[in-house]
Amino acid sequence: MTSSTHPFEQEEVMAYLDGELSANRAVSVAAHLRECTECAALAEQMRDVSIQLSNWSVEAAPASLTKNLEAARADHALVKETKRGRFAGWLTGKFPSFKNRWVWGGAGAAAVIVLLFAIGLPTRRREQHAEGLAQLAYTEQSRSAETAPSKSAASEVEAFMAQSRPSPPPVPEPTQPMIARTASVSLIVKDFGPLEATVKAIALRHNGYIASLNSTSPQEAARTLTATLRIPSAQLESVIAELKQFGRVEQESQSGEEVTKEFTDRAARMKNARATEERLLNVLRNRTGQVKDILATEQEIARVRGDIEQMEADQRALQTRVDFASVELSVQEEYKASLQGAPTATGTRLRNAAVEGYRTVVESVIGFGVWALQSLPTVLLWGFVLFVPARWMWKRFRRTAAPQS
């Protein structure tokens, strides 16, 4: 069996049995297995191997495993505790007064105050220094400014700043792993009738929606329905359970993509971009340069704002992917070929033949009339044109023939 004679590789048949194919591919393989005895036999052999392997059972885990693990866990906890307590033990040995927890608390508070002071003092000094430098630069810039923006330009800038001022909805920081869940289910159903409406009803009942739905009803073939449902992630399991009640499950798979890092990274980039925008707005607010500098600043603000809006949109899309799991549903009807109707009665056939005959006669008469109307002018013209020479030739022929006779 090769792909030249079969549309699927043998490995693909195996992957289908293992539930490793996409929903669409699985439906195709399932359809092929129903038609191809060779591939169906291969699938049966694969199943048989798995069944025989399941005979290889091992004895139950000994009870001592649980007991020993408990002991090992206790040791593990003890080691952690010992490591944590080693410094405290040394300290209380050296300084007996540290046995009192009030002394511990007081010492801790003093250490925190010293630490804050040590960090805060240089920072404050740096800030004061920076403020001094900024004041100096501002004074210098004011003196050297060649042109100051006019009153109308200033009002335009204010309007621009008002437009640029972000009003973002706060994007929540993830407190737990964010997982975008997807699932695919392939079903074979006997009763296809109310399926579409039922799928819609399920999506609505679970506060979800249908992202796409495609239904086909080919003549003399099984009907199929493919749909993408977006379901609140918390209700994914119950929706899949309901869908599986429609018929026999051909294939089912679920996966989750961890997007916490992506979300957090983007949140950090958004925060930075907003800070940049705020700084640029401050520059614009304290404008002292030339008009071209102000315009350049405005362009930069517009670019940063565009980036922020793009990131906000991406972040919301990601949040939606996490909030709403995607379910790829593929349903195929269990096709039953229907018998053709009974052969037509002889009387009916004769009547049909008579009607056909009459129709043919009428068609031929009309056809002739049409042909005659189309051709008659041409025939008359050529008849008239040819009549005179033909008559002359005929008379001449009569004259030459008469003396001889």
Added chain:
Amino acid sequence: MTSDEQLILELQQGSDAAFTELFLRYRERVYGFFRRRMNDAAQAEELAQETFLAVLRAAQRYEPRATFRAYLFGIAFNILAAHRRKSGLNPTQPVRAPDEPSDPSGTNPENVIWVRQAVERLDAAEREVLLLREFEELSYEEIAKMLHAPVNTVRSRLFRARMALREILATTPGNLGGRK
């Protein structure tokens, strides 16, 4: 029922109950993982215990990118490989299982021996993929990550293993005298 992934996250928060639940869920399967690859039941028990302790120790480092099952058997696989290295065995070669059935109270002992000997005759790399798929129920992708191999390679190995096993099992049990 709480998912495995939620339980390991609870374990990260220090929940002892979560660890106990995970242990109860996977005790038999982790023990079976080692027992199918080892001769010595006591050794299998010890390595199973080591696996759960490793989960406990490494819980803080767990990131829910993969299923907990793949994470757990990845740890078990590494512990087994380390044990084989220490014992001077080929890391991919399983220790030959005893001839007596592992589970006398379970299925027909003859069947157990028959199947086990048939599996032993497979190529080592193909056998490992087969065991990870059939008994640990890992997906192709999870196996590929564990073995650091492409998914297509895993699929091919699994197919060859199943085909070879089908051939071996098709012979009479009397012909399965083990590796010559």
